[in-house]
Amino acid sequence: MKENKNPMGNVYVSHRAISTIAHQSAIESYGVVGLAAKNFAEGIAQAIVKDPTMGVDVRYDGHCIEIDLFIIVEYGTRIKMVAESVSNNVRYRVEKTIGIPVEKVNVHIRALRISDTD
């Protein structure tokens, strides 16, 4: 749970809410064709219930948020740029919607999807 100081009281934002925002902005990011399960257990859970936070891990140390993204990238794109842009997108959206600084966005390229061969 995260706290956001507010003159009217406190606002609490759950890890899950942040993960959902990160997940949504990741899949809107160019070059990202999907998110991958962080581990085996999540993979199995995902097969049963569609989870809107899959492939996202969020940690909070009391001041800053750190996010890990596990993504699948389109084959034939410049992966470095795709990773930079997904990291920027996610940071921007999370900071803008929640107002807590994001210290790090770690991008893990879990796989490449080949939709066409040249």
Place this chain on the structure above:
Amino acid sequence: MKQEAKTFESVDGHLFKLLIEAGLNWLRTNQQLVNSLNVFPVPDGDTGTNMLLTMQAAFNEIQNSGEKKISKVAHSVAQGALMGARGNSGVILSQLWRGFSRSIDNLDSINMAEFSKALTEAKTTAYKGVVRPVEGTILTVAKDISIASAEVISKKVDLEQFLDYIVKAADISVQNTPELLPILKQAGVVDSGGKGLYFILEGFLKFLRGESLETVTAKLVQPIALMNGGEMEEIEPGQDYEVIVDFRPANPLNLEVFYSELTEMGTSIQVGEGDGMYRMHIHVPTENRYLPIDYTMKLGTITKVYIENLIDQMEQKDANQKQQLSLTPIESGQLAIVAVSPGFGLSQIFASLGATAIVQGGQTMNPSTEEILHSFENLPTDKVIILPNNKNIFLAAKSAKEATVKQVEVLPCKSIPQGLSAMLRYDPSGDINEIFEEMQEAILEVDTGEITVATRSVEINGVNVKEGEAIALFNSELISSSKSIEKACFEILKRVDLDERERLTLFFGSDISNQEVNPIVDHIREKYPQFEIEIHEGGQPHYQFIIAIE
């Protein structure tokens, strides 16, 4: 005197190369316009530059090739764009070229139906790169171009009519992007990536019609003025000399032949036309420096020739900058400071406070990781603190930290005043961790005011900004938009906690003169006699004032 446009029913590798170069040149001419379409009203180098560098990388792949098969040329373009893709828009652009080239595999030349098919494949490939495409972007424009191309080939059209139709469709599509993407509408702009794509296609069309791809030369300005305006950052191999020739051709000029002859001699070719006069601009290696002149002389009467040694010009520029900055030398094992500074005056101040190295850069010109790395790699110490002095530079500074074996700390200072405040805690023989901690405290002890002129009308944070007004930022937050720079200064001072702060330091930028600065400072003195005020020439571009409030 306009060049009679030749009609083409198909496009081969040679023509395609000329089209790509024209698209690149027209995008270059309009680069700043595309850059200005960002969503925040502060000038910020972005999409235009990224797309240009991507197209430049694509063109570099084919620049020296005499390949006649369009499939091979397009394949090289796609390869170059992929390897050189910069930014989000660059990645999408490279995907468009990839789809385009795949569609015309093995063809020697393409007719309009095949051209249309290639544009459709380009769009399809680009859309495959994202799960949930956002409409109102370059993707939408690519889609509308593909639809328009399919419409127009039902009639019998030549290349010019074909391009004319899809360029118009692209224009309409770009104008419509704010309707699809609310953030664009809010900022009062069209999508920058879409606009960039439009310029590339419009460049194709302008080339076919023999129109100028460089608006500046259409007016035939004096070569000297042209030179002073365009600043060169670095010189690529084979660009030792710049040659500009003004001439009046004896017979109507065949632009295609003219371009291809010049391509043999050098690079960065631009041809402008006005009132029957032409201006040709080219960069050539030393041994070719007279060739363009001899060649143009055969075509008609030369009225003016201008040659400049670019290598020498660059060396002079480097030498000037190094001479004037007196950086503090460092002994082995001491702590070094690398400061990023947007203007010469600010660089001098950082240097006088003991900075070991200065990297040029700021809001509109972010330095690369290499530039930052290069600044400290050769220092005789392995302890370095980097002061990025701008949020946009954190990432490059952090990458530099990861790319070196030295112990590097990146101070999260978001503004020049924060950087200067941190600089005051510097002690060359101090412990890096202790100093870094003290610096982190120091950046909290200063407030930052920044004043710039809005490049367009927009509403942000409930502040209604009109183009051309002075906008004030207090600790990076937009707080007001005012009719004058002076009013903007007072808006910032209203936010200052007068019990806590007692000192103002104003750094004025290159866009404001001494005469304008003095009355503003006098008025501040009158209204806030409790402040101790200092003024320095910062020399930063775009920001009329950067204000440190301690």
